[in-house]
Amino acid sequence: MDEARPVGAIASCGMVTFTAALAATEAVRTTAPVWQAPALAAAVAAIAMGAAHLVAAPWRDRLHAERAAKRLVDDEFAHLRRLHAVTDQLDLGIELAERESDVLTVLGRAIATLFEDRENALLLAPTGGSGVSWSIASFAEGLAEPEPIGFQARCGALSTRRTVRTDRTQALDACPHAQGDDDVSSICVPVWVGGENFAVVNSRGAPGDLPSDDEIRVVEMAARRAGARIAALRTERVGHHDDVARDALTGLPNHTAASRRLRDLFDDNARFALALCDIDGFAGYNDRHGAAAGDLALRLFAEVMGATLRPGDIVARHSGDRFLAIIRGCTAAQAQSAMERVREALVLELADQELAPFTVSVGIAESGSAERVEDVVESADVAVLVAKREGGNRVLLGDFSKVAAARLDDLG
16 A cells, blocks of 8 residues: 555656656565665655656646736736726716816816825816915815915926826925925826816825826826816806907906806805905006016916915906905905905015015905895995005905995985
């Protein structure tokens, strides 16, 4: 029985190995002393097993390699199917979106679905700016509330108008808005609306762990389609006269577009506060520093307004050196606090600019107490005049009783 076991083990190793092992076993049986036979047979078995391993190893390794390659191909196909599914859902979701906020929600959810193990956000840029000022964390379930990230933190994707990817945010070529945080990998994909910077899709992960080229191409496609949809919605909203409804100097909606939006909100009984802003002594500022400096001042204030107020608020150029902001869902007191932050942000920004300083006066009126939209505008306008008479550089609340009294005086 002891002699049969090694022969049985050897038999599975192939005809050549089997024949050699059988001959060796037979030699042991006929020539070796009885007491040595089991040990010698075991040695022969070990030699045979080693020979079998040498014969089978290349075939086993090849089989393992083929199975690994098949798993890799299967995983790649599954990944591509997932990318196609996200793309198809994104296309339909963006096509069905009726508001800009809906488009952003679809975009943010798609990115979060694509990059489940990364931190994802939409970074919003002031109109035409090359920096970002608001961050909206993105999840598969939806978007978080916007969070301010500072005035125009620069983003390489907006400056270069192309995707910026970096293995580590501590690298010299990382986006300025990402530097200073924990060291992570990051991609920034710009979103343009009507040829202007609008937002950035940002995704962060472990250092050195960047998304694949296919995944980044999907994000770039999503950014393009979201920007195109928002541009189409804006065109529809202004009645296909976008060139007429946008101020050429600041890129903001002009008086016509803002008035239309103001009336729509009032007719829908939406709660909002209106802030009218007037640059103090602007005519004298132009005389002292020149028209070019005046234009820079107007553009700078437009950027500060857009960067400081919430993404959903409406900032427009009313006329000349006057701007307006429609701050939705706010009381007059809340809007006053928001505009005080605008004044403070303007002071800080001017400190970093080679531009002569200037100040603004702001008047605020709330929609809830007005019978007509014209009353809201008139109340804010009176508040601006009072602010200027009191020395400027301040934010005052409008008083509808003063508007009514002025109207009675006109009738008298």
